[in-house]
Amino acid sequence: MGSTGDHHVALIAFPFSTHAAPLFSLTTALATAAPSTTFSFINSARSNISLSKAISSVPSGVKIRVYDLSDGCPEGYIMPAHDPEEEVRLFLKVAVVNVRKAIEKAVEGSGGIRVSCIVSDAFIWFAGKMAEEMRVPWVALWTSGTYSLAAHMYTDFLRLKIGENALPSRANEPLDCIPYMSPLQVRELPEGVVFGNLDSVFARLLHRMAEALPSATAVALNTFQGLDPALDNELSKMFKLSLPIGPQHLLTQQPPEPADTYGCIQWLDTHAPATVVYISFGSIMSLSPPEAVEVAEGLEASGIPFIWSMKPAAQAQLPQGFLDRTRGRGMVVSWAPQLQVLGHSAVGAFVTHCGWNSIMESVTAGVPMICRPFIGDQRLNAGVLSRVWKIGVGFEGGVVTRETVEMALTEVLKEEGGRKMKERAGELREMAIRATQSGGSSSDNLDALVEVIRGY
Numbered sequence: 001m002g003s004t005g006d007h008h009v010a011l012i013a014f015p016f017s018t019h020a021a022p023l024f025s026l027t028t029a030l031a032t033a034a035p036s037t038t039f040s041f042i043n044s045a046r047s048n049i050s051l052s053k054a055i056s057s058v059p060s061g062v063k064i065r066v067y068d069l070s071d072g073c074p075e076g077y078i079m080p081a082h083d084p085e086e087e088v089r090l091f092l093k094v095a096v097v098n099v100r101k102a103i104e105k106a107v108e109g110s111g112g113i114r115v116s117c118i119v120s121d122a123f124i125w126f127a128g129k130m131a132e133e134m135r136v137p138w139v140a141l142w143t144s145g146t147y148s149l150a151a152h153m154y155t156d157f158l159r160l161k162i163g164e165n166a167l168p169s170r171a172n173e174p175l176d177c178i179p180y181m182s183p184l185q186v187r188e189l190p191e192g193v194v195f196g197n198l199d200s201v202f203a204r205l206l207h208r209m210a211e212a213l214p215s216a217t218a219v220a221l222n223t224f225q226g227l228d229p230a231l232d233n234e235l236s237k238m239f240k241l242s243l244p245i246g247p248q249h250l251l252t253q254q255p256p257e258p259a260d261t262y263g264c265i266q267w268l269d270t271h272a273p274a275t276v277v278y279i280s281f282g283s284i285m286s287l288s289p290p291e292a293v294e295v296a297e298g299l300e301a302s303g304i305p306f307i308w309s310m311k312p313a314a315q316a317q318l319p320q321g322f323l324d325r326t327r328g329r330g331m332v333v334s335w336a337p338q339l340q341v342l343g344h345s346a347v348g349a350f351v352t353h354c355g356w357n358s359i360m361e362s363v364t365a366g367v368p369m370i371c372r373p374f375i376g377d378q379r380l381n382a383g384v385l386s387r388v389w390k391i392g393v394g395f396e397g398g399v400v401t402r403e404t405v406e407m408a409l410t411e412v413l414k415e416e417g418g419r420k421m422k423e424r425a426g427e428l429r430e431m432a433i434r435a436t437q438s439g440g441s442s443s444d445n446l447d448a449l450v451e452v453i454r455g456y
């Protein structure tokens, strides 16, 4: 088994949104397990800034070098605000050349050790072709849920069955052309599969990714065996090697959360178990001002204690007097230590945008969710939470009003339905913890991944 020290793994991030963090945490786990292997993490300077905490908390003795990947933005070009398509379009235009350059730099930086394995975010679909040319394995990391992955893998089939312009006529039809998707609906699919702009940058990227993934040596997934049994089976047929290694935040070391500046935990300590709702839509999404007002009024009417994490600009748009009237009963903060908050016994519900990382964190804490999805895979995730795992609810009719907010909060925190959800969430929590413990499936899969990158 002697490791020769000649292995060199190049890891390529998708340098947008929250994609780089899970790949970096995987890098840290692999580098910890394979100390004699060289690890080169390739990421744009802008995205690298968001990793500074993770980078500085890499355990000593674990060596990961970070290399710059151009984001393709011409010098002096002013990126239009709120246009994620444009920045990704610019990046992809020159990404193949730039990734090659970065790999050359990494080889130089390692003293000439040639790259023996490429690990990339699954969005970097062209890494498969590069790996093939270099005759080395390609490992892809899919950072979202398995249902949305299946939807992308089945895009051609879905377009054939449902068409390419399915809204509004077929919006509420079940996705029963794929049996295990029948609890989900056409309208819940990500944009660009059977409706929306099928030719958008993201739609094309995901389509090419779906073509590329079956040739990957392994596809790593941030989920755990048993969470979606039908999909475990399906994905292991679809891919050469399907490796669920989640919940990743349990399996791999996380940078410490910043200090709890607002005292959320201390405040939660004064509350009875499962009585508080935590509200956060992540670092990118936010409610429209009128919706935020509805949520505020629904919260007030419900009488339920809350922690609401929102940006200062959004706080300014809360109804007049709301903060005064709810003082003592609720906290509005600019930031909350989400893992600790969800992990606190006082928290009984999480109002979320249904981003995959938030869902994994809530599942691991055994906390039921109230879903307000926005874009991409979030609607599908919300459907899975309410109708497959049955640990979540949406807002009645899909609209956020004072009444639907009050109803959803009451159902999850005060009624029998919510108690059942909490019970099921508790079972999933146990499964997640077992999977990541020594001898558990995710832990074993991580070991298998280490063997892949070391060429065994």
Ligand SMILES: *[C@@H]1O[C@H](CO)[C@@H](O)[C@H](O)[C@H]1NC(C)=O
Binding pocket: 044, 045, 048, 049, 051, 052, 053, 055, 056, 066, 067, 068
């Ligand atoms: C990436 O970020 C780390 C930590 O902030 C920093 O030390 C490093 O120089 C950066 N690397 C590149 C290539 O930008």
